[in-house]
Amino acid sequence: MDTTDLPLHIIIVLLSMLPAEALAKFQGICKDWKNIIREPQFVKEPFQIQTSKGKDYLLYVPLDRTNESAFTLLCDETFDQALEFEIPSEFRDMSFIIISSCNGVMCFTDANSFGSTLNLCNPSIRKYKTVTNPIFDGVELSYQGDVDFALGFGIAILSDEEDEATSKIEVCSMVASSWKNLEVDYFPWEIIELKLEVLMRDLVHWKGNYRNGDERISIILAYHMGED
Amino acid sequence: MAAETGTPTTLTLKSNDDELFSVAESAAILSVTIRNMVEDGCAGGVIPLDNVDGKTLASVITYMNGISAIPADEEKKKSYRDKFLSDKDFETLADMVLAANYLNMSCLMDAVSAKIAQVMEKKSVGWVRRKFGIENDYTPEEEAAVKEEHKWTFEGVETDDDN
Numbered sequence: 414m415d416t417t418d419l420p421l422h423i424i425i426v427l428l429s430m431l432p433a434e435a436l437a438k439f440q441g442i443c444k445d446w447k448n449i450i451r452e453p454q455f456v457k458e459p460f461q462i463q464t465s466k467g468k469d470y471l472l473y474v475p476l477d478r479t480n481e482s483a484f485t486l487l488c489d490e491t492f493d494q495a496l497e498f499e500i501p502s503e504f505r506d507m508s509f510i511i512i513s514s515c516n517g518v519m520c521f522t523d524a525n526s527f528g529s530t531l532n533l534c535n536p537s538i539r540k541y542k543t544v545t546n547p548i549f550d551g552v553e554l555s556y557q558g559d560v561d562f563a564l565g566f567g568i569a570i571l572s573d574e575e576d577e578a579t580s581k582i583e584v585c586s587m588v589a590s591s592w593k594n595l596e597v598d599y600f601p602w603e604i605i606e607l608k609l610e611v612l613m614r615d616l617v618h619w620k621g622n623y624r625n626g627d628e629r630i631s632i633i634l635a636y637h638m639g640e641d
Numbered sequence: 642m643a644a645e646t647g648t649p650t651t652l653t654l655k656s657n658d659d660e661l662f663s664v665a666e667s668a669a670i671l672s673v674t675i676r677n678m679v680e681d682g683c684a685g686g687v688i689p690l691d692n693v694d695g696k697t698l699a700s701v702i703t704y705m706n707g708i709s710a711i712p713a714d715e716e717k718k719k720s721y722r723d724k725f726l727s728d729k730d731f732e733t734l735a736d737m738v739l740a741a742n743y744l745n746m747s748c749l750m751d752a753v754s755a756k757i758a759q760v761m762e763k764k765s766v767g768w769v770r771r772k773f774g775i776e777n778d779y780t781p782e783e784e785a786a787v788k789e790e791h792k793w794t795f796e797g798v799e800t801d802d803d804n
Contacts, residue, residue, distance in 0.1 A: 432762065441791070
């Protein structure tokens, strides 16, 4: 046949096997394809395929960025270079602290002003987003301040249209990762270890310590991002 | 069924353009569609496969025979599949993915889908539209905006001379 007329479910299977770069490009094919690619459920499927293949990458961040100005992703099994992407010029002077990454989106902050500016980046589609001065309960986060805080980063798929529009940070993942106010009435936990958060099933978990008299109890804090 | 008599049972498959093919039942039941027919006792005479043409069915039967001759060794099966698909053009692959879907053959379906995705990956938007028979429903302004948003993805796109 000259042209194929593949049913929609086969098109979806084919698209789910394509890398993010090709998906970004093929949004230009027609509106139907764009809608499939931008569908949050679609984003979950290729992600599951990727994880089932067990592909993991290490991120190489050059310390001296006068000579090297690119991040490099290395495959964790072979140490082959998988992808190199340029660090945007405004980040070149920064001391990176990578907070976490999730679904291919990386969250990092400047060590000199921990938490006051957060940067999100998706290397495979080369999109960056900066969140400046996240405010929690009216208190601006800054390293010098009196407020103890921890940062967590993760992804929640929201179904609420309005919410999605404001918190969507990249093309083909409907990622909700806005730094929302998290009001906690009673917060007895004394220390939360920074950078120790783990994301599972839309829940961010932190390790914390709870002081009960003289006894210190380690606990796990969980925060559900989808329903704050 | 075959196992009871000890002699291999042969099935006759008929394509939608009336070509007949003989295939060992043990190979043909890689297709869940055919297996169900055999188990339901509907495979006595000729099995009509209304969604598959003769050229594609011949190819699928080559695959059925080839893969079922390989003992349970995933590495060898994979290399057989890679070799089997290596010389197929896009149209053949598209016919095969439809046939694999209709015949419910998951291993062929997965392999052909992956191959098509691999072929598509570096192609231009225009190539994919042509091959998939898709009409561009963007206005020129909308198309320019989508392109602008993903400008960098057009680096490294292959030229379209290859069919």
